[in-house]
């Protein structure tokens with residue numbers, strides 16, 4: 540019966556990661572997968588997470604009972620407050636709420652499913668390029684019409700804002716627009732505040748529906764409020780939206796699948812029916828979410844002292860990323876590598892779209908055992924003081940041959 544099943548294509552990022560793991564070259568460098576690495580190229584469990592987990596291990600009041608279908612309220616409420624800001628009027632007015640989800644991916648999936656099944660939205664727009672999973676998630680949720688909006692201008696290695704706005708202006712009413720809240724993946728380029736205002740203008744004029752994807756709050760700039768600026772500004776302008784939040788990066792809880800889907804409605808009247816329909820969607824998919832990671836996050840977000848400790852943990856990560864951007868640019872300038880490398884420091888977050896061509900990327904992999912995606916995307920925190928000169932020299936060679 541399984542004869543009909545054909546081999547599916549590999550997932551590039553995991554495939555490259557496996558090639559890296561199986562490579563025995565001593566200078567190999569992994570710039571593929573989107574996870575934080577410390578300066579010794581090792582995964583890093585945030586000290587705040589270790590601390591809370593130790594307390595939890597001793598806490599006999601924590602049981603393994605099911606969570607409610609929409610998740611742990613101490614977690615979802617704190618997540619909404621972290622995204623919108625504690626004092627946001629939408630919270631006080633009871634028209635903002637959260638649903639616990641299986642990390643950011645699960646939030647996108649539940650949100651898309653809801654928009655398709657309940658509001659009958661069928662068209663979605665994603666940036667060109669975007670995180671490669673957006674397309675699949677929305678198609679699997681019942682959306683039928685995928686469209687791209689322009690984003691990366693390869694020539695200037697910056698945002699094509701005019702192309703972006705023009706594509707939005709041509710979008711049909713109720714098209715869902717996926718927007719990266721901060722630290723755009725894969726380019727690392729975010730709109731400026733003025734550009735966000737222009738995007739919001741078109742969203743309002745054309746009656747589009749913004750779906751924010753917030754996978755890097757705090758991780759991007761080190762400042763939770765700054766990284767949430769765009770979402771908050773849309774809310775302030777009276778725009779209804781949803782936002783998928785991930786705690787994979789900013790808490791380093793990748794495998795615990797901790798996420799929240801924030802809804803901001805125009806009025807509190809519809810909150811109960813919307814929540815009831817979301818309950819049925821979750822019920823039919825996985826019934827209820829896991830507790831461990833949500834408890835860790837809720838404990839930290841709801842305790843001012845722990846919250847401050849967490850903030851210093853994220854600042855450490857974001858500072859290291861920013862330093863590595865500067866170091867890579869400095870090395871390339873020192874080597875006299877042709878072209879401008881300013882975009883590496885202008886970009887933000889885990890990733891840099893280097894502007895390397897697929898052939899140059901291939902050369903880095905084959906000749907230098909430096910692993911990156913074919914698009915030229917690198918994970919900046921794969922760089923460290925021990926390998927930065929090696930990587931810069933490899934890039935120099937790839938660009939000049």
Ligand code: PMP
Nearest residue numbers: 573642643644670724754785787
């Ligand atoms: N959106 C974007 C843009 C991402 O980069 C990621 C992480 N790679 C996610 C969503 C979701 O990741 P997760 O499901 O692990 O939270």
